[in-house]
Amino acid sequence: MNSFFRHSVFFIFCLPVLLVAQEYTLPKSEKYEKVKFKLVNNLIIVPVDVNGAKLSFILDSGVNKPILFNLSDQDSIQINDVREVSIRGLGDGDPIKALSSSNNTFQIGKARNNNQLLYVVMDKELNLSPRLGIVVHGIIGYDLFRDFVVSINYSSKVIKLYDPQLYKPKKRAKEQTLSLHLEKSKAYLKGFVLIGDKQNVPVKLLVDSGSSDALWLFEDVEKGLDVPKNSYQDFLGQGLNGGIYGKRTKIKGLVLGEFHLKEAKTAFPDMEYFSSITSFGERNGSLGGEILKRFTAVYNYRDSTVRLRKNAMFNDPFNFNLSGINLQHNGMRYISESIADSRGVVRDKGDSFGNVQIVFESKTRLSIVPEIIVSGIRAGSPGQEAGLREGDVILAVNGKKVHNYELQKILEMLNEKEGKRVKVQVARFGNDVMVTYVLKKMFK
CATH class of the missing domain: 2.40.70.10 (Acid Proteases)
Structure with a gap:
């Protein structure tokens, strides 16, 4: 399942400066x-x-x-x-x-x-x-x-x-220590990108665990950071002041120290959304969660270092939204299901998106389940061309009722792999509609 698109969520703020002494501590003797x-x-x-x-x-x-x-x-x-x-x-x-x-x-x-x-x-x-x-x-x-x-x-x-005073680093095989550049409470890593026929273009990237995306680059043709021809316009994520859009593509590689990530998923955001930032300095983009999760990392801001080691996810393919469909929860809805003879009230997990089930003697169960809707759809995508619409309520994917799955699993089902035929049952204005599409390659 290598094509699951992940929403980016990120915030960069301009906040008032308040001089307030504050510090986290551990109990005495706790390392x-x-x-x-x-x-x-x-x-x-x-x-x-x-x-x-x-x-x-x-x-x-x-x-x-x-x-x-x-x-x-x-x-x-x-x-x-x-x-x-x-x-x-x-x-x-x-x-x-x-x-x-x-x-x-x-x-x-x-x-x-x-x-x-x-x-x-x-x-x-x-x-x-x-x-x-x-x-x-x-x-x-x-x-x-x-x-x-x-x-x-x-x-x-x-x-x-x-506790920094008690911390003693352990040397591990195949681990590398890189310099962190700390500026105004933010950490940056320097590396290189390979774009088209341009090799080892130096970049300075914000370490941004609050972005679920992989790599963002700011377009700069003079520096060699130009958008590859194979790209498409897309929703990139949600900022504090609204949605962010830009071009999605992939580049030949990203190099961080001795680590080389091939065919790296990359976004070039439209720079109009960065109007609140008066100067980027030497910054050329951001490293998000889809890259950071490929490492076990130890961040030491006092020493201005980060120690990186590959984990089992390092070589996983990068995820693209092949269907073009974005989803979100939209409250709850009722469903009625036939069941074996039983009585009483059953309550599942106690979280906000859990299921509440009410059982009647007629062997019918009335359940309150999360409602999953299409929150956005990319123009020209397989989902859009097949007739899916924003606001459609997703009922089932390939015969599997979606209320049995978490949101991220449903997105995986919609974007399983290139060439996969996907059948989606939706509710639209009180009617059930079946839509079928085939997942296509994003890039040739």
């Missing part, structure tokens, strides 16, 4: 804290306790201070010392009103900060949970990388937060 995470769309989702409330955050190395952006009417959380501010991020919208809050207690495992500054975006439209299929309340980044040596193992889905 490190081990935290399990979920890997969704190449994004790291970590549990964070905020003033006693248990929330989920994306670990985003590209963001300075934590931001809460998905507080529903059911969420109850205390935030302290509040004032109103404006923040700006990527996208074509206007700056957004937000709340700045200091003196908050953040806890990740045993790692604790009793004086954490955070920002709260109250705009309900900024909600990543429907796109990811999992509840996410916010993003957190630089403060953790600043205060700890951070080890990220994508294979075991474990983060270790080491």
